[in-house]
Amino acid sequence: MKKRRKQPFLLGTLFHEAVSAILANKSRTILTLLGIVIGIASVVTVLAAGAGGRSIIMEEFEGLSPTSLAVGPNWADYSLNRSFDIDLITQRDIDDLEKNAPHVTAIAPIQQQRSVVRAGQTEKQLAITGTTPSYIEYVDVNLEAGRIITDEEVKRQAKVAVIGSLVRDHFFPGENPIGRYITVFNVPVQIVGILEKKESVGAISISDPDETFNNAVVVPISLLKRLFGGDGDYWDVMAKATSIRDIPKARREILGVLAANHGKWDDRIEKFSVTSMQEQLDMITSVISKITLGVAILAGIALLVAAIGIMNIMLVSVKERTREIGIRKALGAKQSHIRTQFLLETLLLCGGGGLAGLGLSALAAKIIGHFAQWPVIIDPNTAVAAVLLSLITGLFSGFYPAGRAAMLVPHEALRYE
Secondary structure, X not given: OOOOOOOOOOHHHHHHHHHHHHHHOHHHHHHHHHHHHHHHHHHHHHHHHHHHHHHHHHHHHOOOOOOEEEEEXXXXXXXXXXXXXXXXXXXXXHHHHHHHOOOEEEEEEEEEEEEEEEEOOEEEEEEEEEEOHHHHHOOOOOEEEEOOOOHHHHHOOOXXXXXXXXXXXXXXXXXXXXXOEEEEOOEEEEEEEEEXXXXXXXOOOOOOXXXXXXXXXXXXXXXXXXXXXXXXXXXXXXXXXXXXXXXXHHHHHHHHHHHHHHOOEOOOEOOEEEXXXXXXXXXXXXHHHHHHHHHHHHXXXXXXXXXXXXXXXXXXXXXXXXXXXXXXXXXXXXHHHHHHHHHHHHHHHHHHHHHHHHHHHHHHHHHHHHHOOOOOOOOHHHHHHHHHHHHHHHHHHHHHHHHHHHOOOHHHHHOOO
């Protein structure tokens, strides 16, 4: 007695039948794809915008040493108790830090005021930064010509300035401005140095390098204090620890000196905070990541709705093709064959929609980058994850309809009208 030969499971045949079923109703296929395309494109575009934001932050901080420290009022605890009085950093504090903080170096106070800058008949409103020579250690900008301001010039409130490349181009196009004068706060100051032009990696920078570097006008902080009067207290001071390992020691020394000079709120809460550049970077990128995740979840809801829509369409397709399924089963098709064909259909729909959505997100990235001046970076891992997500969506939305189709009883399916 001959053994009955098993009908071979031809995956290629099932694939061809799945493609034929999809192409049989083009309008339904297009409408089904649309939900997946929009869902995937939304998720990828949001994640790409978040990646662009992180790249901006990295660019913003890349010129700062990991040992750099920002010292200022303790806004976090002040926000919890507005009855506290804000203290500012005084020149005495800076002098004491230079004497009594051995693990702290290159202390630079910073103040900024806006002013109309003039040279001859040309004028422009710019941010004027008052600081000390130590400030140049915190920014990723080299000198193109001339020199930086000196400690002696800070002591005697010298009327000198270091300018950015765009300031040079605006006021002295094609000329060497070293030794020339510009008017700041209606006071003539002599140009002693020019900063090298800083190119932005992304389309835009949070602090806008055209403002902070290329359009910079840096003067001795003592001159800025004299022109604006007041007691000369500082909101912000930059410092550097002697090494990464010494950052905790430097922080303790800074807070100790400031607590000795200013006391503490309720004798226990520090009036000042010391934050390393890495801590600031981690905090900002964490906020951006959380915002990006929240928006991505909202965009993912569109993908979930699309998955439910595909499941509904596939259930309708099973209903319409009940008689066809009955004929195929009567001719020997197994449950696994029917289930595989319907799963292939949903995977093809969702996979194709994922690829189309990826293309749409790339187009959206170009448009957003052009008009919003915000870098939108599609990471290759994000692209791969998007395609995998679309395939997972296909499995999710197709598993139940495929099971329903596979479980149909042949003789009942053949009687279906």
